Every structure is written in C-alpha cells, then in structure tokens.
Amino acid sequence: MPSSVVHNFIYFPETEILRIIYQSGAVYDYFKVPLNIAEKFGKASSKGQFLNRVIKPKFRFRRV
Known part of the structure; x- marks a missing residue:
C-alpha cells in the first residue's frame, strides 16, 4: 500500500544515511x-507512523 507521507526512500549502508523523499517533494537525510x-522502516505497513515514532525522535536529520 502506498504511503500518504513517504514517496520513496534510499538507504546508504556505508554512511548509515536514510534518505526519505516525502510526497511533498521534500528530501531529508537521517543520520546514523x-x-x-x-x-524495519522498509517493511513497515505504515511508513509515516514508523517515521514519526522511531526515526524522527531518535536520529538527527537535515533537509537536502
């Protein structure tokens, strides 16, 4: 099922950066x-909920 929040994502294992492309077109990198x-994020049935509960509170981020 498509996410209403997340359009796509890319994970860079060598740098541990999770790049999230939002439906709005905004792109954010989440570090370490x-x-x-x-x-787990990739398998989550609700990527928006996982993002808000697990990723945003625990990992530094910046808009790309």
Missing part, C-alpha cells in the same frame, strides 16, 4: 540509522 532500523 542502523541497517536493522532501515530494514
């Missing part, structure tokens, strides 16, 4: 995200 968290 472990592979297991990125994998």
Whole structure:
C-alpha cells in the first residue's frame, strides 16, 4: 500500500544515511540509522507512523 507521507526512500549502508523523499517533494537525510532500523522502516505497513515514532525522535536529520 502506498504511503500518504513517504514517496520513496534510499538507504546508504556505508554512511548509515536514510534518505526519505516525502510526497511533498521534500528530501531529508537521517543520520546514523542502523541497517536493522532501515530494514524495519522498509517493511513497515505504515511508513509515516514508523517515521514519526522511531526515526524522527531518535536520529538527527537535515533537509537536502
């Protein structure tokens, strides 16, 4: 099921950066995200909820 919040995402394992492309077109990098968290995000039935509950509160980010 498509997300109403997340359009797409890319994980860079060498730098542990999770890049999220939002439906709005905004792009954010989340830093030092472990592979297991990125994998759980990819499998989450609600990416928006996972993002708000797990990723945003725990990882530094910046708009690209």
